[in-house]
Amino acid sequence: MPETPAPSILRFENVTVSFDGETVLNDVSFEAFEGESRVILGAAGSGKTVLLKAALGLVRPDSGRVLAFGQDLGAMREAQLFDIRSRIGMLFQESALFDSLNIEENVAYPLINQKSIRCPANEVHARVEEALDFVELGGTLEKFPSELSGGMRRRAAIARAVVTGPPLVLYDSPSAGLDPITAHTIMALLIKERDMAQTTTMLVTHRYQDGNLMANFRYNSKQGRLEPARQQDGPLPRTTFMVLREGRLIFEGDQDRLESSADDYISKFCKRRE
Amino acid sequence: MLDLLKEPVLAVQEFVVLAGKAFRNIFRTPHYTDDIILQMDTIGVGSLVVVVLVGLFSGIVMALQMSRALAQYGEVEKTGTLVAITLARELGPVLTAIMMAGRNSSGIASELGSMKVTEQIDAMRALGTDPIQKLVTPRLEATCFMLPLLTVIADFVGLFGGWVISVVKLHITSRLYWNSAWQALEWNDVAQGLIKPLVFAVVVSLIGCFYGLRTTGGTQGVGRATTQAMVAATIMIFITDVMITEFFVSQGVS
Numbered sequence: 001m002p003e004t005p006a007p008s009i010l011r012f013e014n015v016t017v018s019f020d021g022e023t024v025l026n027d028v029s030f031e032a033f034e035g036e037s038r039v040i041l042g043a044a045g046s047g048k049t050v051l052l053k054a055a056l057g058l059v060r061p062d063s064g065r066v067l068a069f070g071q072d073l074g075a076m077r078e079a080q081l082f083d084i085r086s087r088i089g090m091l092f093q094e095s096a097l098f099d100s101l102n103i104e105e106n107v108a109y110p111l112i113n114q115k116s117i118r119c120p121a122n123e124v125h126a127r128v129e130e131a132l133d134f135v136e137l138g139g140t141l142e143k144f145p146s147e148l149s150g151g152m153r154r155r156a157a158i159a160r161a162v163v164t165g166p167p168l169v170l171y172d173s174p175s176a177g178l179d180p181i182t183a184h185t186i187m188a189l190l191i192k193e194r195d196m197a198q199t200t201t202m203l204v205t206h207r208y209q210d211g212n213l214m215a216n217f218r219y220n221s222k223q224g225r226l227e228p229a230r231q232q233d234g235p236l237p238r239t240t241f242m243v244l245r246e247g248r249l250i251f252e253g254d255q256d257r258l259e260s261s262a263d264d265y266i267s268k269f270c271k272r273r274e
Numbered sequence: 275m276l277d278l279l280k281e282p283v284l285a286v287q288e289f290v291v292l293a294g295k296a297f298r299n300i301f302r303t304p305h306y307t308d309d310i311i312l313q314m315d316t317i318g319v320g321s322l323v324v325v326v327l328v329g330l331f332s333g334i335v336m337a338l339q340m341s342r343a344l345a346q347y348g349e350v351e352k353t354g355t356l357v358a359i360t361l362a363r364e365l366g367p368v369l370t371a372i373m374m375a376g377r378n379s380s381g382i383a384s385e386l387g388s389m390k391v392t393e394q395i396d397a398m399r400a401l402g403t404d405p406i407q408k409l410v411t412p413r414l415e416a417t418c419f420m421l422p423l424l425t426v427i428a429d430f431v432g433l434f435g436g437w438v439i440s441v442v443k444l445h446i447t448s449r450l451y452w453n454s455a456w457q458a459l460e461w462n463d464v465a466q467g468l469i470k471p472l473v474f475a476v477v478v479s480l481i482g483c484f485y486g487l488r489t490t491g492g493t494q495g496v497g498r499a500t501t502q503a504m505v506a507a508t509i510m511i512f513i514t515d516v517m518i519t520e521f522f523v524s525q526g527v528s
Contacts, residue, residue: 099389114402
């Protein structure tokens with residue numbers, strides 16, 4: 001009996017986006033399914049961030065369609081998009097925490113402001129604490145973003161992205177600009193979120209090792225760290241790699257196909273499996 | 275030629291759309307009362323000292339300058355009249371608004387510009403908030419409330435400065451000064467003196483927000499937006515001032 005395919009969660013149909021006459025996404029089409037992990041690789045300026053913003057409806061395509069949870073974002077008004085956005089968590093490149101709010105207020109922001117979440121006021125504090133504990137940042141509630149290190153800000157921003165329990169989470173270069181140890185900690189949190197909350201994940205990065213971790217490691221909740229996936233623990237969520245080059249999607253497939261690609265641009269990204 | 279015009283026409287169109295949304299949001303929920311109060315404090319109370327100083331010195335200078343001109347006609351005791359009329363109709367609203375443009379249009383543009391380049395505006399949209407409702411409308415409301423108040427304060431302090439000069443230097447009695455000042459003012463002057471700051475408040479706040487929200491190009495872009503906002507707001511204050519004054523003059527009430 002054939003396996004029932006997972007429902008589509010995000011679909012791009014021939015999406016083209018341009019700014020000031022310059023094309024930043026060029027005829028991009030793909031479909032991501034529930035429970036899947038997607039790793040989007042590409043050089044700076046290849047359109048990775050714009051792709052994520054288009055998935056949230058923050059950027060409207062000049063042509064083509066973006067469908068999230070089966071709904072066409074291009075046909076929706078800004079107010080209608082808020083409902084869709086409440087089901088998508090987003091980690092922005094530079095964290096994008098609100099400078100004027102402390103960490104508690106930052107993490108509570110989606111719980112209070114997203115109408116479709118409707119979190120009772122007396123539960124907000126507990127959920128914020130829970131989200132901050134998840135990213136191992138308890139005890140920083142009163143601090144302002146400027147008082148935290150880059151890695152801590154990134155963790156607080158992850159807490160803000162996942163505090164509402166969204167089924168789809170988008171991460172824009174979560175390890176960019178961090179030292180290797182902190183970058184690994186951040187990746188461990190992403191995989192922890194994926195494995196514990198069963199979220200669909202889209203990870204934009206220029207570091208192949210981030211994608212490799214996503215594809216081959218799982219989070220061990222007992223030991224509180226990442227470990228290589230073993231056969232006996234069951235299959236990992238499927239990880240699909242995508243490569244963008246100057247706005248074009250030039251590769252979509254699994255890690256084996258990516259590593260065996262003869263394309264010069266692609267092979268520059270995937271050095272070797274760790 | 276058409277290409278040259280395209281950008282300014284698009285900018286005007288974007289500004290009109292932003293202004294339309296900002297005004298429409300005044301009547302829509304949610305209302306961010308905390309933000310309005312915070313902005314009233316930042317924009318209004320924060321500008322109090324500079325506005326008082328500008329009002330005081332413009333009153334002093336007006337009294338000194340006018341007394342010299344009036345002395346030629348032996349009408350020095352009319353100093354209060356001239357100080358009151360020039361302050362209420364013109365100097366009070368315009369100088370206060372220019373100080374607000376320098377302090378607040380640029381301040382708003384740099385704050386919103388920094389938020390734009392660090393993706394905080396995108397984050398706001400992603401987290402279920404309309405940035406115009408949350409950032410622009412409270413600044414518009416706060417400025418519209420505070421600028422007329424500050425103008426009244428500047429007018430009064432200016433009259434006070436004129437009084438000090440009249441009494442100390444021109445040896446006019448206090449009674450004569452205040453009487454001539456009081457009698458010089460008509461309701462149209464008061465109306466003109468209050469309508470102008472209201473219009474200037476719209477200019478100051480919306481131009482600051484407009485340049486802030488369209489900032490691109492990192493910290494350099496923030497600096498550029500700040501300067502552009504200040505310059506554009508100042509020019510627009512003078513243009514709208516001419517238009518309002520012309521309207522009152524053509525109505526025969528100036």
